[in-house]
Each structure stands twice: as structure tokens, then as C-alpha cells.
Amino acid sequence: MKHSVQLLLTVLVVLVTSTVWATPFDHNDHLSILEGEPCLTCHIEDGETIIPDQKVCLECHEGDWLEEVTFSGTKTHGASWALSHRAVAKAKTIDCASCHQQSDCLDCHKAGFADEVGEFSNNMNNIHRSDFHVSHPIAARTNPQLCTSCHESAYCSDCHNDFRRTSLAGASHQRSFSSLTVGASGPAHAKFNESQCQTCHPDSILPSHEWTTGHAREARKNLVTCQACHPEGDVCIKCHSARSGLGANPHPKDWDNIDGRMRRASNGRTCRKCH
Amino acid sequence: MDGLTLEYGDLDGFNLTLFGGGDVSYYEGYNVKDLIVGAEIRHSFFEEVNLGLSYLQKWDNSELANELVGLDVDYDYKDLLHIYSEAQFNYLADTISYFLAGTKYHRSEDWSLRTEYLYSLPVFSSTSIYSIFAVDEYQELFVEYEHRLAPGLRAFVNYAREMYEYDADADVFEAGLEKIRTGRFSGYVIGTWREDPDGQDLTGFKLYGATTITHKLQAGIGVHVDVLERYLDEDEDETTSSRIWVDGTVTFNRKINLQAKVERIESDLWDEYYRGRVRLNVRF
Known part of the structure; x- marks a missing residue:
């Protein structure tokens, strides 16, 4: 009964003030006037789209009102809404649960x-x-948080562990180191045989002939893809450890500003892997 | 997250949310040692500006794996221009790890224009060796125009500029037509073209159509085809992959329906394979 009276009063207010509400349509005003009423009052169940049919408006308004008012488009539920709703849903600026x-x-x-x-x-x-087995590298190399928002890295390694490394598309995994020279004017690496690798690269991964200098660029571009196949990063430490291999420093330029927080957070566990 | 969320709204216009539980990613192996705790406070200013501030910690056994601060803003100017943004600050790495800012002009009921800027860095656990490596920034610009042709029928065209710090940028164009089911028919057709100077060009399309045969039976047929350029052993090839399927839904009542689908997946890399699925949905 109370709701009926409230609804009746609301209808009266809407009818009385509707002429003042000439263009444009104001959703917020409707929310105020219909405060407490469910969204389904206008966005009726089984409606064809989220935009109410105009016959719904006529439940409260005269036909003339429809001729005077102009409607804006919806700020949500566009064609790519399935991909773009994250910000609005997280901000809770609309109540998704009122319809979904x-x-x-x-x-x-x-x-x-x-x-x-x-x-x-x-x-x-x-x-x-x-066939996403084929085309997924594109998605994997764009937004680095895209895949990890749903998948753990182990999800990738389930498949990638079965690949021959030389069949991967990344240039870093191709055998192209042989043309590299030792220093600026030294001989090309092709001049050496595998037994000599350890002389200059003790305990490194380089003797496997599957790694090139190009890997640095690819790794920086999207490090998550590296983690997909090398979840523990053991292969990285082969060269980047401070205790063995090439001793190549992998840290970013501003590392001195960060390392304290990282060390405290991990209790030095990560640092001890290399230092 | 699998856990508990507590929401409290009686704080003079502020809404407080506390949450905690186990981290759940979509994988069979659920690591019960991951613990997430956090809080969010939200408030609306001037009726139209919604602001949210959040804080999250993720623990890996006894170590603090991640510590993140989030901020989101949402504002709709006169039902004309929707402005939204979200940012994530990775405290342990002392960097903004995610930032999205977008606008949608939606004054007309017939068309809209959406723009977005995205900045993203990966977030690794402090217990992972990957957390100490240098990484490049990823940025993206996105523009989408959408036009409503008729109730339930809309066309769109969008463009994304993928920007890499030390690699060539890529351009992605997409155009499509979507029919939402307002009567018997529904479906979509989309064409995608990606141009990447570093390889991985992609050309593809998606096509799907469905119709209600009776008020309890709906059937559809669709196809997705992509041609991806790949570099292998200093050669390049164009790999075609496709997915073709037929599907059907029998609706018994508002709470129960039965769905079935048979699909054929094929690519130049692997043999074709077929997959069939039957699913009974019961809504409680």
C-alpha cells in the first residue's frame, strides 16, 4: 500500500513537472523522483535492449513529452562493452546487480x-x-597485464613445455649468435667450437646455441611471456647471476631506489638467488 | 579472490569495503598459500564524481609478494561526456604499473565516440626473479566510433595504436556490425586488420548468425578465420587458422535450458580437430 501511494505520488510529480523537463532527458532526475523504485520500473524485464521502449515512458508521461525530449545514448553497453566494462564495474558507478x-x-x-x-x-x-593456439602471441605481447588478469603463468607452460625451442617464433630463440663478433673487432663466434664456450662464458646457457643478444629486447618488451615458459627464471640466472655466468646486470636504472622495498618484502629470498 | 568481502556504507557518504581470502586465477591448480587482504574506500562528490581508493597486499607464504594502491575516478558530465580513469601503483617497484583514462561522448542516442589511453607494466611477485628485471612500458591509444542503425543493430569501427618503448608501434583496425537479438535474428560480422612492422601482421574476420526456430529453440552458425604473419628461422610465413561451429539452445523454461555445440578447429600448424559439447544450465 505504502509503495502504491509512493508510486502514485511519483507519477503525479512526474506528470506535473514533465512539461518543465523539456530536452534533454535526465536520468539522474528520474532516479531521484523514483527513489526506492527498482530499475525494472523502466528497464522492464524481457526488454529488447537496455534502452527502455518508449511505450514505457508513456506509463507516466503524455505523448507530447516524447516529442519534446531528446535522449542521449547510453554511456555503457556499447559494442565492445564486454572488453571495456572493467573500469565502470570496478568503480561501482552503476549497479550491475540491478539487472545482472x-x-x-x-x-x-x-x-x-x-x-x-x-x-x-x-x-x-x-x-x-x-584457433587461439596460433594467434595468442599477439595478445600475449601487448598489454602485459592482459593474460595475467585471468591466467597464472603455469597455464602457459602446460603447452609451451612441449615445444622445441627452435620452433618458437621469437627471434631470441633462433640460432643467430654465430655471426656476432667477440668485442668490436674480434673474430666471429662461428670460429669457435662448443668446447671453447666455457672459456669465456663459464656456467652460461650460451653453449646451447639457442640464445642471442636479441633476447634482451624481447624480454623487456614483455617479460611475462618469458615467465610463461621459464616460471622460476633459472635460465635467466645462468647469465644474469652475480655469482656465475656472464654476470650481466638485469636491474632497471632506478634499481637503487627500489631494491630496499623488494628485499624487505621477500626477506631477501629473491636477492639470494643471484647474490 | 575466494574469501570474504565486508561492505559498510553508513559513514557519512563514504563506503568502506574490506576483503580477504585466497588468490584465484583461472587454472586447475589452486594455490592455497596465496593470501590477499585489502580495503577500499569510495565516495561521491558533487553527485557526479565518484572516487575510489584501494589498497591491497598479496602474501606468498610468509613473504609480501605484492603491495598495490589503486585509484579510480568516474564522472559523467551532463549526460554528455563520460570520463573514467583507473590507476594502480606498485609500491614495491615504486612505479605506476597501470593507468587507464577514457572518455565516451554519448550525447546522441544514434552515435557515440569513445577514446582510451592505456599504460601498463607487468606486476611480478617480489619472490619471483622476474621482479628484479628491467621492463619496457606498454602504451595504447584507442578510438571507437559506434553508430546505432536501428534498435538492436549497431555498427562500429575502432582503431588501436599499440606503442612499444623500443620496438615499432603496431596499428590495429577493426570494423563490424552487430545485431542484438530483438526478434528472430542475431549475429555479427567483424573484420580485423593489424599492421606490425616487426612482424605479426594479422588479417581476420568473425561471422556469426543465429535465429529462433521456435520460441524454445535457437540455432546458430559461425566462423572465425585469421591469417597471421609469423617469423620462423629468419623466414616468414602466413599461418591461417579457423574455427567453424554450429550451436543450438533449447529453452525449457526461464531457469533451465540445454545447449549444444560442435566445432571444427584447423590451422596450418596442426591437424584439424573437432570438439562437441552439451551443457545443461540450471539457474537457482
Whole structure:
């Protein structure tokens, strides 16, 4: 009864003031006037889209009102909404639960086959396109937080452990070190045989002939892809340890400003791997 | 996160959220030793500006693996221009590890324009050797124009500029048409073209159509095809991959439906394979 009276009063207020509300349509005003009423009052259940049909407006407004008012587009639920809703959903600026159930979220935010992200019939915005075994390196090398927002690195290594390293597309894993010279004017590495590697590169990975100087650029570009196959980073330490190998310093330029926090956080556990 | 979230809203306009639990990534192996704890405080200013500040710690056994601070802002100017942003500060690495700023002009009900800027760095656990390595910044600019052609029918075109610190930038163009199911038919068609001077060009399309045969039965058919340029052993090749499928949904009532799908996946790298799936959905 109380709700009916409230609704009746609301309708009266809307009818009385509707002429004042000439263009444009103001959603916030409707939220104030219909305070306490569910979103489904206008966004009716089984509506064709999130934008209410104009016959819904006529439940409260006269037909003339529709001719005077102009409607803006929705700030949400665009064509690529499945990929762009993160900021709005996290900020809770709209109440997703007023229309959606948690199962709607779980349509995408769950484990499963790549084609199952989104609708069963394959969501238009599913980033796992075609045979994603083939095309996923593109996604993996763009935003470094993209894959890790859903997958652990072990998810990658399950497949990548089965690859021959030389079949990987990355230039870092190709055998191209032989043309490199020793120093600026020294002989090319092709002049040496494998038994001589340890002379200059003690305990390094270089004798395996599968590593090049190009790996530094690729690693900096997206270090997460390295971790996908080398989760513990043991292969890195072969050369980058301060105690063995080439002793190549892998730290960023501002490392002196950071190392204290990292050391305290890990209780020096990470430092001891190399130092 | 699997755990507990407590929300408290009676703080003079402020909303406080406390959360804690185990870290859950989508993988079979669930590491119960990961612990996440954090808090978020949120407030709306001037009715339209929403501000959120959050703090998170992730523990790996007895070590502090990550310590992150987040800030998000959301503002809709006169139902005309939606401005949103989120930032993540990685305290242990003393750096902004994620920043997104976006706008959407949506004054007209017939068209909208969205722009976004993204800055991203990986976040590694302090217990991982990868946390001590130098990394490059990744930045992205994105523009999307969307046009509503009819109720439930919209066209869009977007462009993304992927910017790498020491590598060549890549351009990605996409255009498409989407029909949301407002009557019998639904579907989409999208074309994608990616140009990358460092390799990995991609050309592809997605096509899908579905129709309701009766009010309880819906059937669809779709195909995704991509041609990816790859460099292998100093050679380059173009690898074509595809996914073709048919699907159907039988709706028994509002809470129960049965879905089935058969798909064929093929690429130049591997033999074709087929996958079938039947799923019964019950909503409680």
C-alpha cells in the first residue's frame, strides 16, 4: 500500500513537472523522483535492449513529452562493452546487480575452453579468436597485464613445455649468435667450437646455441611471456647471476631506489638467488 | 579472490569495503598459500564524481609478494561526456604499473565516440626473479566510433595504436556490425586488420548468425578465420587458422535450458580437430 501511494505520488510529480523537463532527458532526475523504485520500473524485464521502449515512458508521461525530449545514448553497453566494462564495474558507478545475476559475470570470468569466454555460441568480443593456439602471441605481447588478469603463468607452460625451442617464433630463440663478433673487432663466434664456450662464458646457457643478444629486447618488451615458459627464471640466472655466468646486470636504472622495498618484502629470498 | 568481502556504507557518504581470502586465477591448480587482504574506500562528490581508493597486499607464504594502491575516478558530465580513469601503483617497484583514462561522448542516442589511453607494466611477485628485471612500458591509444542503425543493430569501427618503448608501434583496425537479438535474428560480422612492422601482421574476420526456430529453440552458425604473419628461422610465413561451429539452445523454461555445440578447429600448424559439447544450465 505504502509503495502504491509512493508510486502514485511519483507519477503525479512526474506528470506535473514533465512539461518543465523539456530536452534533454535526465536520468539522474528520474532516479531521484523514483527513489526506492527498482530499475525494472523502466528497464522492464524481457526488454529488447537496455534502452527502455518508449511505450514505457508513456506509463507516466503524455505523448507530447516524447516529442519534446531528446535522449542521449547510453554511456555503457556499447559494442565492445564486454572488453571495456572493467573500469565502470570496478568503480561501482552503476549497479550491475540491478539487472545482472552473478552467473552473467561467470559466463566470461571462469576457466574453460577459449571459445567459452562469453556466450556459449562464442561471444563477439571474445579475445580468444579462431584457433587461439596460433594467434595468442599477439595478445600475449601487448598489454602485459592482459593474460595475467585471468591466467597464472603455469597455464602457459602446460603447452609451451612441449615445444622445441627452435620452433618458437621469437627471434631470441633462433640460432643467430654465430655471426656476432667477440668485442668490436674480434673474430666471429662461428670460429669457435662448443668446447671453447666455457672459456669465456663459464656456467652460461650460451653453449646451447639457442640464445642471442636479441633476447634482451624481447624480454623487456614483455617479460611475462618469458615467465610463461621459464616460471622460476633459472635460465635467466645462468647469465644474469652475480655469482656465475656472464654476470650481466638485469636491474632497471632506478634499481637503487627500489631494491630496499623488494628485499624487505621477500626477506631477501629473491636477492639470494643471484647474490 | 575466494574469501570474504565486508561492505559498510553508513559513514557519512563514504563506503568502506574490506576483503580477504585466497588468490584465484583461472587454472586447475589452486594455490592455497596465496593470501590477499585489502580495503577500499569510495565516495561521491558533487553527485557526479565518484572516487575510489584501494589498497591491497598479496602474501606468498610468509613473504609480501605484492603491495598495490589503486585509484579510480568516474564522472559523467551532463549526460554528455563520460570520463573514467583507473590507476594502480606498485609500491614495491615504486612505479605506476597501470593507468587507464577514457572518455565516451554519448550525447546522441544514434552515435557515440569513445577514446582510451592505456599504460601498463607487468606486476611480478617480489619472490619471483622476474621482479628484479628491467621492463619496457606498454602504451595504447584507442578510438571507437559506434553508430546505432536501428534498435538492436549497431555498427562500429575502432582503431588501436599499440606503442612499444623500443620496438615499432603496431596499428590495429577493426570494423563490424552487430545485431542484438530483438526478434528472430542475431549475429555479427567483424573484420580485423593489424599492421606490425616487426612482424605479426594479422588479417581476420568473425561471422556469426543465429535465429529462433521456435520460441524454445535457437540455432546458430559461425566462423572465425585469421591469417597471421609469423617469423620462423629468419623466414616468414602466413599461418591461417579457423574455427567453424554450429550451436543450438533449447529453452525449457526461464531457469533451465540445454545447449549444444560442435566445432571444427584447423590451422596450418596442426591437424584439424573437432570438439562437441552439451551443457545443461540450471539457474537457482
